Amino acid sequence: MANATFQIWRGEQGTGSFIEYATPVSEGMVVLDAIHDIQAAQANDLAVRWNCKAGKCGSCSAEINGQPRLMCMTRLNELDLAKPVTVEPMRSFPHHRDLVTDVSWNFRVKKKIRKFTPRRPDAPDGTWRMQQEDVDRVQEFRKCIECFLCQDVCHVLRDHHLHEEFIGPRYLVHAAALEMHPLDTLDRREELRKAHGIGYCNITKCCTMVCPEHITITDNAIIPLKERVMDHAFDPIVKLVGLIKGTTPGP
Amino acid sequence: MAHATVPLTRRRFLETRRRDAWWVQPLVVFIILTSFLIYATWAAFQNAHYTFGPYLSPFYSPEIFGNSPHAILGPKPGWWPGWLPFSPALIILPFPALFRFTCYYYRGSYYKAFWADPPGCSVGEPRKTYLGERYFPLVFQNIHRYFMLFAVVFLVILAYDVWKALWWTDPLTGQVRFGVGLGAVILALNVVCLGGYTLGCHSMRHILGGFRDQFSKNRLFKAPYACATCLNTTHHRWAWVSLFTVAFSDVYVRMCSMGIWYDPRLF
Numbered sequence: 085m086a087n088a089t090f091q092i093w094r095g096e097q098g099t100g101s102f103i104e105y106a107t108p109v110s111e112g113m114v115v116l117d118a119i120h121d122i123q124a125a126q127a128n129d130l131a132v133r134w135n136c137k138a139g140k141c142g143s144c145s146a147e148i149n150g151q152p153r154l155m156c157m158t159r160l161n162e163l164d165l166a167k168p169v170t171v172e173p174m175r176s177f178p179h180h181r182d183l184v185t186d187v188s189w190n191f192r193v194k195k196k197i198r199k200f201t202p203r204r205p206d207a208p209d210g211t212w213r214m215q216q217e218d219v220d221r222v223q224e225f226r227k228c229i230e231c232f233l234c235q236d237v238c239h240v241l242r243d244h245h246l247h248e249e250f251i252g253p254r255y256l257v258h259a260a261a262l263e264m265h266p267l268d269t270l271d272r273r274e275e276l277r278k279a280h281g282i283g284y285c286n287i288t289k290c291c292t293m294v295c296p297e298h299i300t301i302t303d304n305a306i307i308p309l310k311e312r313v314m315d316h317a318f319d320p321i322v323k324l325v326g327l328i329k330g331t332t333p334g335p
Numbered sequence: 336m337a338h339a340t341v342p343l344t345r346r347r348f349l350e351t352r353r354r355d356a357w358w359v360q361p362l363v364v365f366i367i368l369t370s371f372l373i374y375a376t377w378a379a380f381q382n383a384h385y386t387f388g389p390y391l392s393p394f395y396s397p398e399i400f401g402n403s404p405h406a407i408l409g410p411k412p413g414w415w416p417g418w419l420p421f422s423p424a425l426i427i428l429p430f431p432a433l434f435r436f437t438c439y440y441y442r443g444s445y446y447k448a449f450w451a452d453p454p455g456c457s458v459g460e461p462r463k464t465y466l467g468e469r470y471f472p473l474v475f476q477n478i479h480r481y482f483m484l485f486a487v488v489f490l491v492i493l494a495y496d497v498w499k500a501l502w503w504t505d506p507l508t509g510q511v512r513f514g515v516g517l518g519a520v521i522l523a524l525n526v527v528c529l530g531g532y533t534l535g536c537h538s539m540r541h542i543l544g545g546f547r548d549q550f551s552k553n554r555l556f557k558a559p560y561a562c563a564t565c566l567n568t569t570h571h572r573w574a575w576v577s578l579f580t581v582a583f584s585d586v587y588v589r590m591c592s593m594g595i596w597y598d599p600r601l602f
Contacts, residue, residue, distance in 0.1 A: 150352030150457055170352050175457075215551035239453040243345065244465040266549045283469030287443035290456035303537070303567060307439050311480070311541035318477045 086110075088165040090118060092130065093172035098179040103127075104168060109160050115171065116144050116155035119183070131182035139296055142231030146183050147172045152233040152294045174236040187232050193251050196279065197259055202267040218266040225261035225305060227297040230254065234291035234301060240284045250281035253291035253301050260305035263312065273316040282306070282313055346459030348451070357455035364448035368441075371578055375432075378585055379424035384592040385585070389500045390518045392588040393525055393581050397492045398423040405499075430485040431581075437479035439537045440574050480538035490526065490533055497523045515601045521587050525580040532573035535566025 088109040091102040105122045116134055123130045135141040137156045144155040149163065149170055163169050177185040206213045234253040240246050251259075259276060262268050276282045291301045299305070315322045351357070378385075378394050385392040386403045398405045400412055401423035411421050435441055446452045453460045468476050500519040502511050533539065544550065544560030566573065590596035 147352070147457070149354045151355075152457060164354065167354070172352070215549070217557065218549045218551050237456050239456075239460060240465065240467065242457070243453065243460045244463075246465065250467075264548055266551075268548070281467075281469065283474065284465070284467035286446050286452065286467055286473075287439050288447060288453060288456065289443050290453075293456060302443075303570075307537045308541060308545050310439075310477075311538060311545060314477050314480065315546060319480070 086165070088118065088160065089168040090122060091168045091170045092119070092122065092127075092183070093170075094127075094130070094182050096179070096181045100179075100182075102170065102172070109165065111161070113160045114156055115146075115148055115153075115158045115160065115163075115169070118160065118169075119155060119171065131180070131184045133184050140229055142229035142296075145174055145231045145233050145236065147174060147236070152236045154231060154233070154296050157296055174232065176236045176238070176241040177232070189247060190230070190232055190235060190252075190254065193255050194258065196251070197255060197262070198270050198272055198275070200262055200265065200268055201270045203269050212267055214266055221264050221304065222261050224299055225257045227299055228254065228257055229297060231296060233294045233296065237290040237294045238285075239288065239290070240281075240286075246281065246284060250284040253285070253306065255280070256282060256285070256309060257299065257301055257305045260309050263309065271316075273313050276309060277313045277317050282309060285310070348459050348461040349454060350459035351455070351457055353455070353457060357458060361444075361448040361454060364444045367575070367578070368445060368448065371582055374582060375428070378589070379422055379428050380420060381589075382422035382424075384589045385424070387518065387588050387591040387598065388516075389502055389504075390516075390522065390588045390591070390598075391496050391499075392585040393493055393496070393522070393529075394424045394428060394585045396489075396496050397427060399426050427489075430482060431489055434479070434482035434486040434533075435574075435578070437476050437482055438574065439479070440571050442476060479536075480542065483533065483536050483538045486529075486533045486536075487539075490530055493522070493526045493529065497526055516598045517601060518587055518591060518598045520601070521580075521584055525577070525584045528573060528577035528580040531566055532570070532577040535563060535568075535570045535573055537567065537570070539563050540567050 086109055087106050089104055089106050091104050094100050094103045105126055107118055107121045107125070109118055116132075116137060119130070119132055123132065132144070132155075134144040134156065136143070139154055139157040142154070145152065146155050147153070147170075148155065148158050152174065155171070171183065173179055173183050173185045174187075177187050177189060180186050202212060205211055232254060234257075235241055238252055240250045241252050256276075259272055259280065262270070263272055285306050287302055287307065289302045292299070292303070295301055375394065378392075382401075385395040386405055391398065391403070391405045395401070396405075397407060399407055400410060400415075402410055406423070415421055447454060451461050452465070466473070468474060497519060500522050501513055501515060503514045503516075504511050540560065540563040543563045544556030545563075547553070547556055550557045550560065587596065591598045
């Protein structure tokens with residue numbers, strides 16, 4: 085078995101340092117396996133959040149060699165093991181301990197987005213009828229596992245710390261899933277523009293690149309939302325048509 | 336165990352722990368866009384060698400005023416201010432230029448390459464303040480959909496130019512004959528690439544049905560939206576390929592007009 089070296093961030097509340105650990109690695113291992121080996125053999129107090137080890141729970145998000153990734157989905161044979169592999173916590177959220185961050189801000193943000201509000205039921209038994217073609221777009225967004233890697237890589241949150249003014253790519257995807265839903269009746273465009281700060285997104289597509297579920301966040305969620313916000317707030321022709329038809333866009 | 340004291344603070348400009356060559360992509364974008372801007376500006380100010388036989392360079396089409404037989408309204412108008420440089424390209428180029436400038440794909444690319452905002456994903460930025468596209472001047476990027484409509488008009492005009500490029504006038508007899516030269520093929524290829532870029536534009540996708548929540552209620556939008564979506568998945572490729580073809584079309588017409596290149600007649 086070959087040895088690989090990992091530099092793991094150890095510390096609390098944002099302070100700390102990288103500590104180097106050498107551990108045996110074998111074929112088929114992922115970064116989370118190595119972290120568990122180090123935790124078992126060398127650092128019993130190493131804090132790491134994980135759950136499914138299958139890329140579906142979104143718990144083991146971290147930055148591996150500077151790239152936001154799921155530790156359980158990063159195979160060691162994808163990395164250059166000749167150099168130490170750095171593993172550090174996500175940088176967009178308050179640091180808790182070692183590799184664990186406090187991601188509760190995300191759940192508070194989600195509460196700010198008005199909930200799914202369906203139209204009256206289509207059938208007397210209280211059920212609705214939908215066509216598959218109408219929910220195709222939305223289904224892509226439902227793949228999100230809330231790993232928050234997209235929030236972590238977004239420079240608006242990561243570098244500019246605009247957490248109070250921008251909800252981030254994850255919740256723009258959530259808002260898109262609601263806005264494009266064929267049953268939903270609410271219009272969230274005004275709050276997307278103002279309270280949720282969609283204009284802060286400058287389409288770097290970093291969120292799309294790191295998404296482990298391969299959701300086309302920028303092209304299929306954020307830009308279509310930007311276009312809808314434009315209909316609502318900026319496009320004089322759309323406004324004129326709305327006035328003529330008596331359907332002036334607005335919440 | 337060894338310690339490396341690197342605090343989890345805000346990264347400095349270009350600071351990253353990424354090990355891949357993240358800087359290659361913004362550098363390539365910077366080089367290509369800068370080269371295109373320099374060439375297009377130079378070509379637009381030339382006001383010469385933009386036609387060859389029935390060919391008209393896409394930088395100069397439509398030629399509203401000008402000295403070539405392609406001019407729609409004749410030569411440079413008398414009211415044109417003397418202090419303002421004249422070229423048929425300067426009248427029309429701002430529209431396709433602003434279409435590309437406000438394009439969602441290019442925006443993401445040039446924010447990285449020219450403004451380092453950010454230089455790369457998870458790479459430190461030079462500035463602490465950030466306004467995004469919420470405020471002046473970048474809020475004007477929202478005008479993209481109008482430039483997209485202009486781009487569609489230009490697409491039709493360029494397609495008509497390809498048709499005209501198939502009809503050659505014999506200088507001796509004055510007779511007009513059908514003929515396909517390599518230049519016509521290049522101009523046609525340019526229209527195809529520009530079509531792939533324009534028709535797959537995010538604003539086009541929105542207008543063709545993206546604004547709807549239910550396609551099942553009005554099937555008129557379903558097929559156009561599906562086509563725009565299909566092109567949109569490769570929008571970045573169309574953006575670069577069409578940038579190259581439009582520049583190369585101008586180079587080809589210019590070289591033929593200057594007598595440097597020979598335009599082979601295919602049939």
